[in-house]
Amino acid sequence: NAGVMQNPRHLVRRRGQEARLRCSPMKGHSHVYWYRQLPEEGLKFMVYLQKENIIDESGMPKERFSAEFPKEGPSILRIQQVVRGDSAAYFCASSDRETQYFGPGTRLLVL
């Protein structure tokens, strides 16, 4: 049973470009969460999705950030017009309503 998969593992973007981060949950899991970790800090919740639905987006910045979890395919976190402050590790977690299991993360660097 493969774990949570994320790609890419590392992503470099210039200011103003778009970043797309993908997350495939564990088999049988229908709940996906996105968290952001700034350097030397803990993880901060961004958004919680189930298939085709956003359940809780209280941690998402109001502008430039969006997330989806389509019926088919991975969950996508999209950041438009990236700025240097977006540089962070973005982790996806999936659960079956019990423990949340984390993926390896995508480390985004904005130049």
Add this chain to the structure above:
Amino acid sequence: ELKVEQNPLFLSMQEGKNYTIYCNYSTTSDRLYWYRQDPGKSLESLFVLLSNGAVKQEGRLMASLDTKARLSTLHITAAVHDLSATYFCAVEPGTASKLTFGTGTRLQVTL
């Protein structure tokens, strides 16, 4: 707003010694998690604590939960160098909801 505090933030200890990490949280919650993170890596689930008085042990680590005091502890027995990592507690206020993380405790075990 749920707040989760950990202390200490940094802990340097010698091999063979015992120590405890504390995690306080501000509101009633369903579950409390402990995770380990190595530098540049993802989060590894250590324990999930579900009820008052819960105690779980794995190797040299033991976690406990006191829901009345809103306190969890992670006790390290006879530390070894391999335990060096950052440890996070995280609180889940309701079933299948977002996690609120503590600030993390960076543990360094010296020879």
